[in-house]
Amino acid sequence: RKEVEQDPGPFNVPEGATVAFNCTYSNSASQSFFWYRQDCRKEPKLLMSVYSSGNEDGRFTAQLNRASQYISLLIRDSKLSDSATYLCVVNRRAGTASKLTFGTGTRLQVTL
Amino acid sequence: SQTIHQWPATLVQPVGSPLSLECTVEGTSNPNLYWYRQAAGRGLQLLFYSIGIGQISSEVPQNLSASRPQDRQFILSSKKLLLSDSGFYLCAWSKGFGNSPLHFGNGTRLTVT
Numbered sequence: 001r002k003e004v005e006q007d008p009g010p011f012n013v014p015e016g017a018t019v020a021f022n023c024t025y026s027n028s029a030s031q032s033f034f035w036y037r038q039d040c041r042k043e044p045k046l047l048m049s050v051y052s053s054g055n056e057d058g059r060f061t062a063q064l065n066r067a068s069q070y071i072s073l074l075i076r077d078s079k080l081s082d083s084a085t086y087l088c089v090v091n092r093r094a095g096t097a098s099k100l101t102f103g104t105g106t107r108l109q110v111t112l
Numbered sequence: 113s114q115t116i117h118q119w120p121a122t123l124v125q126p127v128g129s130p131l132s133l134e135c136t137v138e139g140t141s142n143p144n145l146y147w148y149r150q151a152a153g154r155g156l157q158l159l160f161y162s163i164g165i166g167q168i169s170s171e172v173p174q175n176l177s178a179s180r181p182q183d184r185q186f187i188l189s190s191k192k193l194l195l196s197d198s199g200f201y202l203c204a205w206s207k208g209f210g211n212s213p214l215h216f217g218n219g220t221r222l223t224v225t
């Protein structure tokens with residue numbers, strides 16, 4: 001079983017739609033969680049951290065369920081510019097280093 | 113603010129040739145440094161990480177090596193490239209404490225021919 005699993009998509013949604021991605025992780029010792037966004041042929045960029053109580057940043061809402069070991073990302077009022085691959089990332093401490101494991105990503109295509 | 117520089121952006125190398133990719137971080141001290149590789153259509157794979165000068169941890173056996181000769185410099189090398197070394201190589205840094213996110217450089221797209 002992969003350490004971090006995501007539905008690869010693609011999710012094709014019209015502009016203005018709400019879309020949700022889920023991600024599951026296998027290592028219960030995982031300590032912190034993130035969502036990254038990666039545009040085609042570019043480096044991943046941090047979208048948001050995921051906190052236990054859930055957190056929101058504008059149109060984006062992240063949730064964490066430690067008991068079920070899954071993370072979610074909700075995007076409201078989708079924009080064309082939201083089209084990208086969204087990477088679920090799980091962090092496990094290794095001494096003082098952060099060992100982040102990336103999911104393979106969920107591709108989102110927002111259309112007119 | 114912190115910045116991370118990675119070069120070159122694109123590289124085409126023949127099989128059997130050596131490789132050296134360099135990454136430097138500015139605006140922070142004693143960062144954790146990382147090399148990831150992303151093969152075409154695949155996820156990111158952690159290759160090496162370093163918590164300090166001369167301290168390198170390797171995640172997977174491979175044809176590559178890493179070095180950290182200075183606090184904010186991380187180098188990825190190979191003596192002889194294989195076709196399977198082709199991919200998108202990403203350097204990243206994080207703060208050396210807590211559960212910090214990674215911040216990536218722009219990446220190097222390596223094609224081995």
